[in-house]
Amino acid sequence: MSATTDQDELAPSQTPGYKVGEKKTLDEYATMDSTDESLNRWKASLGLAGKAAGSQVDGxxxxxxxxxxxxxxxxxxxxxxxxxxxxxxxxxxxxxxxxxxxxxxxxxxxxxxxxxxxxxxxxxxxxxxxxxxxxxxxxxxxxxxxxxxxxxxxxxxxxxxxxxxxxxxxxxxxxxxxxxxxxxxxxxxxxxxxxx
Missing domain, CATH: 2.70.50.30 (Coagulation Factor XIII, subunit A, domain 1)
Structure with missing residues (x-):
C-alpha cells in the first residue's frame, strides 16, 4: 500500500460526466449570446452585466x-x-x-x-x-x-x-x-x- 501525499489528500472530488467549460475573457463573456435571457441573468449574478474587461491586469x-x-x-x-x-x-x-x-x-x-x-x-x-x-x-x-x-x-x-x-x-x-x-x-x- 502506498502512502498518500498531502496533494492527493487535498485533491478535489470529481463528478462523473462533469466537463469544465472553455475559459473565456471578460470581453468574451460580455458579448456572448447577448439575446439569451438566462445567460444574461447568470452574467448579472456575476456582476458582468454590460461590463467589458478592457486591458487585463497582472496579479x-x-x-x-x-x-x-x-x-x-x-x-x-x-x-x-x-x-x-x-x-x-x-x-x-x-x-x-x-x-x-x-x-x-x-x-x-x-x-x-x-x-x-x-x-x-x-x-x-x-x-x-x-x-x-x-x-x-x-x-x-x-x-x-x-x-x-x-x-x-x-x-x-x-x-x-x-x-x-x-x-x-x-x-x-x-x-x-x-x-x-x-x-x-x-x-x-x-x-x-x-x-x-
Missing amino acids: PKVIILHLALEVPGREDVILDLSSREALENVKNTPFVIKEGVEYQMKVKFRIQHEVVCGLKYIQVVKRKGIKVDKTEEMIGSYGPNDEPYEKKFMVEEAPSGMFARGHYEAKSKFIDDDGFTHCEWNWSFDIKKDWD
Whole structure:
C-alpha cells in the first residue's frame, strides 16, 4: 500500500460526466449570446452585466482575505490569509475550539481581472499524523468586483469527549474548476473542555 501525499489528500472530488467549460475573457463573456435571457441573468449574478474587461491586469485572480470561525454569542476567530506573513503567522498560532460547540466557517475574498468558475475550499485535518476529517465546500463562480465577497459554510459541531480533546493539524486550499490553486496553507487548533 502506498502512502498518500498531502496533494492527493487535498485533491478535489470529481463528478462523473462533469466537463469544465472553455475559459473565456471578460470581453468574451460580455458579448456572448447577448439575446439569451438566462445567460444574461447568470452574467448579472456575476456582476458582468454590460461590463467589458478592457486591458487585463497582472496579479492574482483570487485574494483570500480571511477565514473565520463563527460561534453564536462569541467574537469570530479570524485567520488572516491576506499575505505570506499572515499565512506564516496562522501556521504558528493555534486557536482553541470548545468541544461540542456548533460553529460555522466563513471566508471573505476578492475576485479581480476575470471570472473564476467553481471555486472550492478543501481542508484535511489530522491528529497525531492520522487523517480524521476532510471537508470540501463549493464556494461558487464569481466575477471581478472591488467589494469583497463572503461565503458561509454549513454549520458543524466540534467533536467532544476526552478522546476528542487535543491538538489538530490542518491543511487547506482554495482551488477552482481549472485546477488552479489560489491559496494553500497549514494551520492548527486545539479542542479543549472550555474556551481557554
